[in-house]
Amino acid sequence: MRYRxxxxxxxxxxxxxxxxxxxxxxxxxxxxxSRPQKSKAxxxxxxxxxxxxxxxxxPVKETTRTVGARFRFKNLSKHTVTVKKLVPSCGxxxxxxxxxxYLPNEVGEFQLKMETAGESPGQKEYFVDFNYEDTQERxxxxxxxxxxxxxxLVVKPKALVVYQFTPGRTTHPVTVSDYRAGTDFxxxxxxxxxxxxxxxxxxxxxxxxxRQQKLNVIVEDTIPPGKHNGLIVIKTNDTDFPExxxxxxxQGPDRKTAQRNKTVSPIAN
Numbered sequence: 470m471r472y473r474x475x476x477x478x479x480x481x482x483x484x485x486x487x488x489x490x491x492x493x494x495x496x497x498x499x500x501x502x503s504r505p506q507k508s509k510a511x512x513x514x515x516x517x518x519x520x521x522x523x524x525x526x527x528p529v530k531e532t533t534r535t536v537g538a539r540f541r542f543k544n545l546s547k548h549t550v551t552v553k554k555l556v557p558s559c560g561x562x563x564x565x566x567x568x569x570x571y572l573p574n575e576v577g578e579f580q581l582k583m584e585t586a587g588e589s590p591g592q593k594e595y596f597v598d599f600n601y602e603d604t605q606e607r608x609x610x611x612x613x614x615x616x617x618x619x620x621x622l623v624v625k626p627k628a629l630v631v632y633q634f635t636p637g638r639t640t641h642p643v644t645v646s647d648y649r650a651g652t653d654f655x656x657x658x659x660x661x662x663x664x665x666x667x668x669x670x671x672x673x674x675x676x677x678x679x680r681q682q683k684l685n686v687i688v689e690d691t692i693p694p695g696k697h698n699g700l701i702v703i704k705t706n707d708t709d710f711p712e713x714x715x716x717x718x719x720q721g722p723d724r725k726t727a728q729r730n731k732t733v734s735p736i737a738n
Contacts, residue, residue, distance in 0.1 A: 513546075517545070522610070525615070526613075536582075536585055536613075550603050551601060555579065555599055556600065557595070581597065585617060587715065588627065591619075623646045624643065633688055633721060642686075644683055654680060654707050664689075684701070696719070701716075
């Protein structure tokens, strides 16, 4: 049957078409594929470009009080940039930014300053989330790496955050430990920069050759609504560390709660 089909007179044109069909198909695909394709519009690039996204200071000397890092950036877009907030991974970083609005092609920078005495020894990695808005909400993470020595002064806690929503004084301990051998380290005075708290010297303990000076931070009886920032300033006789700082944040009640506490009068016995 196969041989009779091939020898029939009307099969020659059919065979010719079948033979050229692959070539025709390939040619069509080539022509169709060479046509320009419509690409989807990508998302706009972030407006801010930073000179560096990581600062690595390496080992820090034992006598170094403050470690700093500077991050410079530029607005490369045609839009105005508004910085919303800087969120540090540690309250000890204390990021400082001069302004919040940056025009196209404008350059800015912010700094980190960390008090080393508030940190334990070893390898450290901190970061700040730089939150801003151009055509949309954006966030860039900037990192600080360093290595702190083992024999040093350590302040704990690194920062005090006090939530005081109801009347009543509260006391919060702070400890300054001197791990250095053979020093005559002494705290001369301690004070608070916020009027809503005061600081007092406590007891001195020596354990395993480590001098531990206790401090008491006393938050006042009634705190106004809102957040109140300050510093506990510790002055010492040490030439390398003449001053130590502990940030303090006192969160008072909201206005409705404060008004309710104010209007409630004590019940007479």
